Amino acid sequence: MKRLVPLCLLFCLQLAACGVPDSLKGFDSETWKNDRYACNGKRQSMTGEFEKIRRELYGKKEYVVRNLLGKPDSESLLERNQRIYYYYLESGTQCQERRKMSEANWVEVRINPTGKVSEVTYKNPL
Template sequence: MGKRFITTVQLLGLLLLGACGTPENLQSFDSKVWKDDRNGCESQRAGLLDDFEKIRKELYGKKEYVLRNVLGKPDSEELMERNQRIYFYYIEPGTQCNSRNQMSEANRLQVRINALGKVSEISYYRPVETGKPE
């Protein structure tokens, strides 16, 4: 009985570790470049917007940890009522590059996380022209 319990716990642990990765349909997006361009100050994120649009719909309904695996830690965050949050990812340089503790008027991606910890809305502060996803 003890051996079987340990084997079951080990198997469950492996399944949980595998669940923490990035889903295969989101791996085509260059997350490393996005994450390395903190606050959009190096203008790298703007060049990834067409690629982002291809995976945007796939992010809806995904858990917060999946979003963080793809886009990294948000540049800024706002806590809303009923335990909802909005994550902000800047896509162009602005005053946030000099003063990181204030919101900037620079364009940014806004991702709403609902009370269940899932992505419920993705929008831009100012809509941008992107290519149509394939």
């Protein structure tokens, strides 16, 4: 029983470490996540807010991106275990047909082989 308490404490600390860094906590993550594929127009109004935190994402681990921005609207797997997450910023044909990429503007978050963000760009720069 005495061993169980330190293990529980360690587990709780690990869960807390999987959150979002304080520097990114001002971003309205819940509104972003609830506007999947940008079909409700909320993300489009958040582009200025996103731009403020965009550079802070560099070097962050993949789980931080997922905790902050949610599941990507689409993703690509590249060679050597690199990935690109796509998050739409405006509504478009992706709202009707989610399996095809649309021409709507999006954010690309590139994850390198070590699981860290190496690039954050826009399809159509703001």
